[in-house]
Amino acid sequence: MINMDTKKRLVNLDLLKVVSMVMIVCLHYLGKGGVLDKATVNDSNYYVAWLFEILSVVGVNCFILCTGYLMKDNRFRLSKIIYLWLQIFAVNAVCMIISFALGMQKLTAMGVIKCFFPITSNAYWYMSAYFIFYLISPLLIAVANSLTVERLKMTVILLVLIFALVPWQWTKIDYGSHVVWFVVLFFVATYIRRADLFKRRARSYAGYYLLLSAVMLVITLIVATAGKKFALSEYIDVRGFNFILTLISSVMLFAAFKNLKIKKARAAGYITFLSSLTLGVYLIHFNRYIADWFWAKAIAPLDYFDKPYFVFHMIACVLAVFFVCAFLEYFRQLLFKLFNVPSLCEKLGNKIQSVFNKFCNSKFIEKM
Numbered sequence: 001m002i003n004m005d006t007k008k009r010l011v012n013l014d015l016l017k018v019v020s021m022v023m024i025v026c027l028h029y030l031g032k033g034g035v036l037d038k039a040t041v042n043d044s045n046y047y048v049a050w051l052f053e054i055l056s057v058v059g060v061n062c063f064i065l066c067t068g069y070l071m072k073d074n075r076f077r078l079s080k081i082i083y084l085w086l087q088i089f090a091v092n093a094v095c096m097i098i099s100f101a102l103g104m105q106k107l108t109a110m111g112v113i114k115c116f117f118p119i120t121s122n123a124y125w126y127m128s129a130y131f132i133f134y135l136i137s138p139l140l141i142a143v144a145n146s147l148t149v150e151r152l153k154m155t156v157i158l159l160v161l162i163f164a165l166v167p168w169q170w171t172k173i174d175y176g177s178h179v180v181w182f183v184v185l186f187f188v189a190t191y192i193r194r195a196d197l198f199k200r201r202a203r204s205y206a207g208y209y210l211l212l213s214a215v216m217l218v219i220t221l222i223v224a225t226a227g228k229k230f231a232l233s234e235y236i237d238v239r240g241f242n243f244i245l246t247l248i249s250s251v252m253l254f255a256a257f258k259n260l261k262i263k264k265a266r267a268a269g270y271i272t273f274l275s276s277l278t279l280g281v282y283l284i285h286f287n288r289y290i291a292d293w294f295w296a297k298a299i300a301p302l303d304y305f306d307k308p309y310f311v312f313h314m315i316a317c318v319l320a321v322f323f324v325c326a327f328l329e330y331f332r333q334l335l336f337k338l339f340n341v342p343s344l345c346e347k348l349g350n351k352i353q354s355v356f357n358k359f360c361n362s363k364f365i366e367k368m
Contacts (some may be wrong), residue, residue, distance in 0.1 A: 011268040013066045014275035016257035020066070021278040023059030025285060026052055026318045032291055033301035041224055045310045047217075052314065053239065054216045058209075060126070060241050061250035062257075063278075064182055068189030069254075076138045079349030081131065086341060088118040088127055090332060091283045099289040123288055129179040133186075140183060144190045156191045159184045164244045176241025184242070188251065198255035205256035212249040219245070280329025285321050 030036050030053050039046045092115045099105045114121040122128050147155060163173060163184050173180045192198065198205060216238045223236055237243060262268050285294070295301070299321075304313040336342060 010070070011262045011271050012257050012260040013069065015260070015262065015271045016062055016254065017066050017275045017278050018271065019257075020059040020063040021281050022318060022322050023056035024063070024282060025322050026056040026314070027059065028286060028291070028295060029299065029301055029314055029318055029321075030056075032286075032295035033299060034296060035301050035305055038302060038305065041221070043306070044308075045305055048311050049305075050220050051213075051217055052311075054213050054220065057239055057241070057246055058250040058253050060176070061185060061247065062254050064185040065189045065192075065250065065254045068186035069193050069258075071137060071141055071186065071190070072193075076134075077349060078353045079346045081134065082349050083342060083345040084127075084131075085119065086336075086345065087280070087332070088123065088283060089116065090336075091280075091287060092118050092123055092289070095284075095287040095289040099293075102293075104293050105289060124283065124286065125174075125177050126282065129177070129182055132179045133182040136183075137186075140186055144187060144194075149191075149195050152187070152191045152194060156187050159187055160244075160247065164242050164247050173242060175237060175239070175243075181242050188247075189254075192251075192254075192258075198258060200259070202256045202259040202261075205252045205259070209249055209252040209256060212245055212252060216245050216249070274326060277326040277329045277333075280332060281322055281325040284325040284328055 030049055035049050036053060039049050096105075096107075096111065096115050100107045105111070114123070118124070119128050119131050144152065163181065219236060220238055238246060240246060262271065285291070299317050301310075301314065301317070304310050307313070
């Protein structure tokens with residue numbers, strides 16, 4: 001999403017973005033679908049649901065790590081912000097109309113206003129955090145580039161100590177659903193790139209990721225059985241993006257894909273194409289106007305939770321949602337190109353940035 005090197009793409013990280021988005025869809029199947037709220041240790045599919053939850057919870061972190069790893073300079077482009085806003089607005093507007101047409105929600109003046117301001121109205125927590133992250137990215141890159149590798153390591157250690165050790169969560173960053181966590185992951189990814197960490201074979205780090213997932217599953221079972229008595233859930237939540245084990249597990253999966261070799265050009269082309277659609281998949285399947293109805297009523301995981309084929313239903317639905325949303329996002333991209341939206345965003349962005357630069361260099365500012 002930021003400063004992608006189009007001449008020499010890291011296709012393995014494109015693949016990780018695709019896998020991460022599939023994981024995020026899985027999280028919403030289990031969460032929005034109500035499975036984890038209903039699941040108890042006595043249910044036959046309790047362990048299956050939590051295993052997939054833990055395997056998938058790293059998806060958000062890995063997606064951000066990919067972005068941070070690819071940020072090498074501070075080429076800020078306002079056109080990216082404008083295009084992204086139009087993309088979110090288009091998805092919001094279509095989903096709002098569908099929701100109104102199906103009688104799921106009433107059309108109100110405030111609802112229409114919020115549709116025009118999806119970032120400030122927090123239509124998607126991720127996009128609201130990302131907008132701020134992108135706006136401050138030149139500063140973050142400048143700070144990271146000014147640090148030696150040793151000082152960058154110390155910075156990462158300090159940030160992880162403050163924001164990833166759950167008992168110290170006086171910082172209140174909503175279990176990682178916050179721009180502050182984006183900043184932490186940016187420095188982690190930058191340090192991995194600058195220090196050239198993780199040089200073993202991909203399967204070694206994949207093994208560590210699976211091992212950590214198993215440990216987190218055991219922790220989940222302990223919290224579920226003894227958590228109420230000892231209030232463990234107040235301090236330990238493997239579903240938190242900034243939980244220390246979740247962070248380490250995310251880094252291990254990132255390291256596995258970082259060292260993955262993709263030699264076939266045709267496969268690389270498909271991966272790159274799918275990667276370009278991942279953000280659209282997120283915006284469509286998690287839209288606030290239809291998400292609750294879509295997951296609870298249309299997909300209805302709870303209707304299959306007590307069935308022996310629950311896991312097959314979950315995998316089939318997650319993949320179907322991903323590819324259908326990817327197709328819809330591709331169609332949206334074609335429409336934007338048809339109406340020359342990317343070019344208009346570029347021109348508008350350059351114009352606004354030019355006016356802003358003139359204002360910053362004006363005598364009025366100098367006199368302040």
